[in-house]
Amino acid sequence: MKTALTIAGSDSSGGAGIQADLKTFSAHGVFGMSVITAITAQNTQGVFGVQDIDPSMITKQIEAIFEDIFVDSVKIGMVSKIETIESVYKSLSYYKPKIVVLDPVMVSKSGYHLLQEESVNYLIKYLLPLASIVTPNIPEAEIILGTNICTVKDMESAAINIHKMGAKNVLIKGGHLKGDSIDILYDGDIFTYLHQDRIDTKNTHGTGCTLSSAIASNLARGCSMKDAVKEAKVYITIAIKHSIELGKGVGPTHHFYQLYKNGLTSYPFEY
Numbered sequence: 001m002k003t004a005l006t007i008a009g010s011d012s013s014g015g016a017g018i019q020a021d022l023k024t025f026s027a028h029g030v031f032g033m034s035v036i037t038a039i040t041a042q043n044t045q046g047v048f049g050v051q052d053i054d055p056s057m058i059t060k061q062i063e064a065i066f067e068d069i070f071v072d073s074v075k076i077g078m079v080s081k082i083e084t085i086e087s088v089y090k091s092l093s094y095y096k097p098k099i100v101v102l103d104p105v106m107v108s109k110s111g112y113h114l115l116q117e118e119s120v121n122y123l124i125k126y127l128l129p130l131a132s133i134v135t136p137n138i139p140e141a142e143i144i145l146g147t148n149i150c151t152v153k154d155m156e157s158a159a160i161n162i163h164k165m166g167a168k169n170v171l172i173k174g175g176h177l178k179g180d181s182i183d184i185l186y187d188g189d190i191f192t193y194l195h196q197d198r199i200d201t202k203n204t205h206g207t208g209c210t211l212s213s214a215i216a217s218n219l220a221r222g223c224s225m226k227d228a229v230k231e232a233k234v235y236i237t238i239a240i241k242h243s244i245e246l247g248k249g250v251g252p253t254h255h256f257y258q259l260y261k262n263g264l265t266s267y268p269f270e271y
């Protein structure tokens with residue numbers, strides 16, 4: 001069985017972070033593993049507290065996995081502190097996984113800073129060059145580059161400039177622009193445009209986490225980068241289409257994609 005590892009924060013409400021990643025891995029038939037970098041007290045309405053895990057414990061978790069199990073792909077999400085980034089960087093530089101999907105998580109949908117502001121430069125300097133692909137949304141790409149992104153042309157320039165910073169592939173997610181949902185993949189040579197209709201829902205908690213772990217799953221299964229991203233875009237779109245009216249705020253997405261792939265058009269149970 002193929003394996004994928006998420007190095008990320010825990011979301012107690014299960015819609016984002018480690019929990020979304022593991023659900024996504026399972027839905028893709030990939031064996032999911034986790035290294036927890038931080039615990040958040042979070043629900044559909046906001047983030048109410050963060051406790052960072054001691055960097056030595058992050059190192060130990062990574063070591064425990066890599067010393068025992070072959071890891072087909074790694075996804076990195078919330079890394080919060082400079083010390084967290086340093087321990088992830090040191091461990092991954094030692095174990096050298098072939099595939100690293102970097103979701104540069106910065107601010108939650110509710111506005112909480114999941115990456116401390118002083119950590120941004122460390123993420124750029126240490127983690128970007130490790131990335132087979134980096135998946136910033138528009139506000140994240142703006143922070144990485146210090147520019148404004150308002151149009152598809154701006155997204156293309158941003159992809160070129162982030163590629164120059166060391167990531168092998170760049171996916172700029174257009175979910176934050178008005179209109180349909182266009183993401184742009186750049187491999188250092190060509191652009192691939194991933195277009196889906198915008199779904200009219202408030203329930204988009206964890207969409208970025210889900211998309212990046214769907215990419216990591218597809219890469220673990222041996223897809224090319226372009227196919228991995230295209231398939232993941234279909235997955236996230238279906239997951240948003242069937243998002244769940246849970247809690248009082250921004251609800252989570254749904255993770256039963258394989259049922260749809262196998263031709264079922266409705267769920268065999270109520271939820």
Ligand SMILES: Nc1ncnc2c1ncn2[C@@H]1O[C@H](COP(=O)(O)OP(=O)(O)OP(=O)(O)O)[C@@H](O)[C@H]1O
Binds near residue numbers: 109136174182201240
């Ligand atoms: N309402 C929507 N309809 C269709 N696709 C969407 C919608 N919102 C987001 N997407 C898509 O979902 C994916 C995740 O993008 P998004 O920009 O929401 O990530 P994010 O802001 O990083 O999420 P997160 O809050 O989890 O960090 C992208 O492919 C984006 O285009």
Ligand SMILES: Cc1ncc(CO)c(N)n1
Binds near residue numbers: 016017209
């Ligand atoms: C733990 C965690 N990681 C990522 C996100 C995405 O914003 C979130 N809300 N929570």
